[in-house]
Amino acid sequence: MPRLAANLAYLFADRPPLDRFAAAAAVGFRAVELQYPYDQDPAAMRAEIVRSDLIMLGVNTAPLPDAPSGIAGVPGREAEFAALFERALALAVALGGRAIHCLAGVVPEAQREAGEATFVTNLKHAADRAAPHGLTVLIEPLNTVDRPGYLLDRAEQAAAILARVERANVKMQFDLYHQQIMGGDLLRRFERHLPLIGHVQIAAVPSRAEPDEGEVNHAVVLAALDRLGYAGFVGCEYLPRGRTEDGLGWAAPWGIGVRVS
Numbered sequence: 001m002p003r004l005a006a007n008l009a010y011l012f013a014d015r016p017p018l019d020r021f022a023a024a025a026a027v028g029f030r031a032v033e034l035q036y037p038y039d040q041d042p043a044a045m046r047a048e049i050v051r052s053d054l055i056m057l058g059v060n061t062a063p064l065p066d067a068p069s070g071i072a073g074v075p076g077r078e079a080e081f082a083a084l085f086e087r088a089l090a091l092a093v094a095l096g097g098r099a100i101h102c103l104a105g106v107v108p109e110a111q112r113e114a115g116e117a118t119f120v121t122n123l124k125h126a127a128d129r130a131a132p133h134g135l136t137v138l139i140e141p142l143n144t145v146d147r148p149g150y151l152l153d154r155a156e157q158a159a160a161i162l163a164r165v166e167r168a169n170v171k172m173q174f175d176l177y178h179q180q181i182m183g184g185d186l187l188r189r190f191e192r193h194l195p196l197i198g199h200v201q202i203a204a205v206p207s208r209a210e211p212d213e214g215e216v217n218h219a220v221v222l223a224a225l226d227r228l229g230y231a232g233f234v235g236c237e238y239l240p241r242g243r244t245e246d247g248l249g250w251a252a253p254w255g256i257g258v259r260v261s
């Protein structure tokens with residue numbers, strides 16, 4: 001059965017960040033992921049994670065004012081990336097997390113080859129820094145409608161980059177929302193890349209709301225992930241149409257929902 005995780009940048013976002021952990025646990029989530037919790041006290045977050053008995057999955061490398069989509073694949077910014085990664089590593093370790101998503105960045109068309117080479121170099125470095133802590137480094141293809149010019153936009157491209165990185169602790173974050181927009185054929189592409197996939201995320205397409213509307217049948221997709229042997233978590237990275245709790249009907253078959261006592 002797919003194990004759903006709450007992305008606390010998207011879900012329960014109507015309350016203060018520290019209150020979101022208990023809110024997720026109260027509806028049955030056993031794991032959470034964060035995006036950019038760099039403005040919060042790590043010890044306070046860790047206390048909430050422990051108090052709610054949650055598994056802490058991933059964080060992202062921090063956005064920069066001139067590079068909100070990251071710099072891991074931006075030529076000439078390798079030293080800055082190394083510093084950014086150290087910050088993410090310290091945070092992930094403090095939170096007891098399992099993964100760090102390295103955002104590749106926006107790169108002009110003419111520099112994409114150089115950008116991929118930089119990405120490979122930076123990922124090797126990140127992997128070697130993360131390995132002693134048992135952490136996975138993730139890369140995620142993002143769709144070019146939401147993120148024009150983003151260096152990494154297709155699962156096939158991510159697979160080619162992972163082959164060049166040659167580190168077992170670097171994996172693909174397969175976000176079905178982005179993958180559907182960038183070509184669809186979700187199940188065949190998921191199966192083809194399964195050995196490289198370290199995390200999955202979902203949201204309705206094209207609305208990015210609860211995965212109970214739009215062009216993808218998530219009940220079918222989640223059942224297929226299970227059948228194909230995917231044993232990781234599925235991050236709920238969607239924008240609730242209203243209160244998070246009111247939109248969880250779709251997740252009831254997977255053990256998530258408001259408890260009525």
Ligand SMILES: O=C(O)C(=O)[C@@H](O)CO
Nearest residue numbers: 035060101140175201237
């Ligand atoms: O946008 C997404 O999808 C993500 O998973 C983010 O963490 C990347 O910014």
Ligand SMILES: [Mg+2]
Nearest residue numbers: 140175201237
């Ligand atoms: Mg995502």
